[in-house]
Amino acid sequence: MADAPAIELTGVGRRYGERWALRDATVTVPAGATLVIFGPNGAGKSTLLRVLATLLRPHTGTASVLGEELPRREWAVRGKVGLLAHDALLYRDLSARENLRFHARLHKLGEERAEQLLEATRLLPRADDPVRTLSRGLLQRVAVCRAVLHDPPLLLLDEPRANLDPAAAELIEPLIGRESGRTRVITSHDPVGGLAEADLALGLRNGSQALLGPTSEIDTAAVEALYR
Amino acid sequence: MNPLAVLAAAPAVPYDKAGRYVAAAFIVLFAIVLIYVAIMATKLQRLERDLGDINRELDRRQREQAESADGVGPAVGAATAAAAQENAS
């Protein structure tokens, strides 16, 4: 199974009413590799992430994530995917610790894992304050902890470094960076940083695939063209 | 026989209060069916209009195609003729 691709999409499409949010996405991501998705707002980046996260069912094509076919075996994928979305996906009136413990219980994990992550991201001093009192940067750190809590082999990151100062970004690097050893799918608006971080790049425009290839063969001008 | 005579001869329709109520009940049904038919008619009209649009558009395209075919037609014919000659020689 180690050699099997982590993500295999063939002609995946998703429609909202008559409008196609995503059309004919065909990508293969090997296990352990990083895919970066570029595209203007509304190009289908989030839709693609949500399909991979089993939150949306594809309307066309076949999708397989971590060797399991979607949507037929989506329950087998759940619990193996970590999603860091725009929203923190945290309960604002609970503290960071309570939030993480709650998710640990949902994933049938012990509470040590939550403590360990709080410590690694230096959140312990604020761990018992309601997350609504945290700054955007701190909140993002808690969100990262939540996303990697169950040590998922596949990470879906929606602009993970927004709102983070360089020090904080460095702090979470071992969790969501390349050295975490996870397969990663990242959305980004930053051509230089995005290309540097990934092995594969996918460009979306109006829901269609406009660019695909190894990052070594793609220059930033091609990515910038997507936004024009 | 005159159909009105049948109605007049019908013993079952009393022209009193009761008759009016029963008539009212049936009129409710028929009125609602009629309203439905009227709504359906307007929907059909819209369908007809849309179909007409599509037909006109198709006509226009066919005409355009025919016109462009008139312009290109002889040239194509000449080309094939030339090719045939080439083959023959």
Added chain:
Amino acid sequence: MHGKGLRALTLATLVALSATFALVVFWAPNDADQGFIQKIFYLHVPVAIITLIAYVVAGIFAWRQLKTGSREWDLRSYVVIHIALIFNIVGLLTGAIWAKASWGHWWVWDEPTLVSFLIVFLLYATYQPLRFSIEDPERQARYASVFAIIAGAFVPLNFMAVRMATSLVHPRTFGTANGGLPGEMMFVFLVSIVAMGLLFWLIVKYEIAQKTLTWQIRALRRRLLGDDAVAPLGRSAAPTIAPQEAPAR
């Protein structure tokens, strides 16, 4: 496709409705207690029965929709509920007329059928607003199906509860102590049920045929004139995309 058999069905409905009308007016005997007024019964009760059956059938269609994910079933469920609502209104109006004629009031609370009908109507009247408040057609279909299933189960339960709570003081023509319906009345009643059933089925078929046609023409326009030439669909309570476009699961 959906127009197949429409002519035969229309003719059958016409014949059955005329037969019902003629039988009710000229042939059915006057009721001993209520006299001529009782003839509203041949209209009111069949409409009521068809409405109830339709609501339950819509629930079953909705269940099929959830199981298969096919928008075709959503369309059927939607149209059946839509028409059943109209029949429901007919039932309420004729019931009110009957109440006024028999007991002197436009509304009586101790007539369980009428009261249940009002409650069921109030519930199903929320079906369209519910659909209208959901934009994504797939989600709209699923949520509407969940509603239709719950409401379909609600109908018989509600009847039971209202029936239990009502003291039966008014004469009930159907299955009362004085021994059911005389044969002639029963015959007219059955003919009327058939007629109302045919009418219901016919309208449902018309409606489905019309909706499918609209979709096909819309799809044709999109293909011919391009996506931009066709105004985007606004929010709609009705199912909005052609079933053949629906995703296969």
Added chain:
Amino acid sequence: MSRDAARRDAKPMRPTMALLRKDLLLERRAPESIPAMVLFSITTFVLFHFGLGRDEVDGSLAAGVLLVTILFAAILGINRLFVAEHEEGGFDAVLMAPIDRTALFLAKGTALFLFLTLVEVVAVPAFAILLLGPSPWHGLPALIVTLALVNLALSSVGALVAALAIRTRSRDLIVPIVTLPLLVPALIAAARACAPLLAAHGDAWPAAKWLLMLGLYDLVFGLLAYAVFDFLLED
């Protein structure tokens, strides 16, 4: 196949408890639903006093006032039931967890049941003091049983409608207009059951048929809601 088996074996109890604990913790940390429902109930009793122009009510009038008030108060709770999930995007995080999704239904239903019970612990005595003429003591055990059955009906229908309405555009409109007619059979049975309990010389127990009717309602809608709940969550 082993995973299929594992999925079938997955008990919804553990995640249900986790979700329920989280909901109770949230309500304790930022009390919203329960205080609002209690205040609403007591205000409504005051309104009934002036609206009816009576100092005391008993029998079926008392049953009606009490149950309709509880029903309306429940609407407030139903409206709030999934708000925490909806506003924080917590829905997604829960949906991505390897849990049986009906656990969400069970947890929300249980939470609503507990909220309603707590509200009634305050609202029913308040009703007895403010409005009720006869002494409530003789019918109290039966009243508790009836209210428990009512709460069950409210929480199963409420959890379903709350999930249905939360992702529509006008949830605060959809919740009452869908829930209220759905609850009519339960209200009929409960009001008939409570009427003698709140009457001056009424029976200490209602006729069994009303409790049976309530029980049947709970059973049918509980099972149905449980069966169709999943379809509200998959997109």
